[in-house]
Amino acid sequence: MTKNIRTSLSTLVYIEDPATHKILMLHRVKKDHDVNHGKWIGVGGHFEADESPEECLLREVWEETGLTLKSWRFQGIVTFVSGDGVTEYMHLFTSDAFTGTPHPCDEGVLEWVDKDQVLNLNLWEGDRIFFRLILEDPAFFSLKLVYDGNGGLVEAVQDGHPLELFDVLDEDGRPTGVVRERGVCHRDGSLHGTVHIWMLRRHHGRWQVLLQKRASCKDSNPGCYDISSAGHISAGDMPLPSALREVGEELGLEITASDLVEIGRHRAGFSAHFHGKPFVDQELSTVYLCTKPFDIEDLKLQASEVASVKWFDFDEAAAGIRDGRIPNCIYVDEFDMVAEALKKRNMMK
Numbered sequence: 001m002t003k004n005i006r007t008s009l010s011t012l013v014y015i016e017d018p019a020t021h022k023i024l025m026l027h028r029v030k031k032d033h034d035v036n037h038g039k040w041i042g043v044g045g046h047f048e049a050d051e052s053p054e055e056c057l058l059r060e061v062w063e064e065t066g067l068t069l070k071s072w073r074f075q076g077i078v079t080f081v082s083g084d085g086v087t088e089y090m091h092l093f094t095s096d097a098f099t100g101t102p103h104p105c106d107e108g109v110l111e112w113v114d115k116d117q118v119l120n121l122n123l124w125e126g127d128r129i130f131f132r133l134i135l136e137d138p139a140f141f142s143l144k145l146v147y148d149g150n151g152g153l154v155e156a157v158q159d160g161h162p163l164e165l166f167d168v169l170d171e172d173g174r175p176t177g178v179v180r181e182r183g184v185c186h187r188d189g190s191l192h193g194t195v196h197i198w199m200l201r202r203h204h205g206r207w208q209v210l211l212q213k214r215a216s217c218k219d220s221n222p223g224c225y226d227i228s229s230a231g232h233i234s235a236g237d238m239p240l241p242s243a244l245r246e247v248g249e250e251l252g253l254e255i256t257a258s259d260l261v262e263i264g265r266h267r268a269g270f271s272a273h274f275h276g277k278p279f280v281d282q283e284l285s286t287v288y289l290c291t292k293p294f295d296i297e298d299l300k301l302q303a304s305e306v307a308s309v310k311w312f313d314f315d316e317a318a319a320g321i322r323d324g325r326i327p328n329c330i331y332v333d334e335f336d337m338v339a340e341a342l343k344k345r346n347m348m349k
């Protein structure tokens with residue numbers, strides 16, 4: 001039997017004033033029983049009978065704002081699965097050419113907002129994703145967003161590929177209840193959890209540390225030497241299984257919980273630009289040591305993450321990380337954590 005499918009069609013547009021680089025946003029505060037109450041959204045609405053996406057776009061903009069769009073760009077299709085039994089297909093547009101002056105809207109309060117401040121508004125988490133995509137890449141996209149029925153984002157898929165979702169943390173490392181997409185976290189600097197695994201071995205009586213060279217396609221610090229293995233903690237996951245997973249994925253090395261020694265947490269952050277895009281990282285890392293023996297030749301490196309790996313003398317690595325002789329993105333104080341942990345365990349003189 002064919003399952004009955006309930007669907008709706010809608011449009012949404014972000015209208016930009018090219019003179020001020022402000023976006024016309026609608027603050028939905030006028031209707032108490034509005035599903036969007038309190039949220040900021042673009043301008044749009046649902047299709048009427050026999051309308052095309054463009055006809056719906058122009059009508060909704062005129063009705064809600066009094067503006068007449070003169071040109072527009074079709075940016076993507078957003079599939080909403082909201083947990084209420086209805087799947088909505090939203091046609092997403094941008095526009096920077098219009099005539100008229102905005103009039104009061106019975107759906108909420110219209111306000112021109114600085115383009116670089118939109119992501120700081122009270123948006124749906126899915127809206128943050130497609131607004132980020134519009135900012136960063138002009139290519140047409142398809143985005144699927146799945147909510148839990150209570151407004152919580154549980155899945156995001158871009159062009160058929162799942163996007164990573166993280167728990168946003170407070171400064172004590174507790175989940176705030178907000179689940180946010182990786183790219184958004186790295187644009188607005190949301191604090192999230194990661195795992196860092198330092199691989200160590202004794203070689204001719206001295207300690208060596210394995211450093212990985214990051215792939216050139218990485219979204220931050222491409223081509224730099226980094227921790228042996230590291231990665232993000234997905235929403236709902238815990239540090240230890242995340243660490244085991246990352247070592248397996250990045251290095252192709254199978255380890256167990258007994259191979260890891262947790263030595264503490266490390267709080268860090270930085271901001272920079274990579275590949276022409278802003279990158280703001282705020283992370284709380286659970287740090288592990290691993291001394292399981294293995295041969296580099298037996299590793300199966302994840303090409304999308306790791307260009308190569310190399311054993312470094314521990315003391316020489318410490319000096320090279322500090323003075324930059326080793327091009328790296330390693331936090332010196334975290335490397336010091338590793339050295340101190342070795343000393344405390346009588347593993348290093």
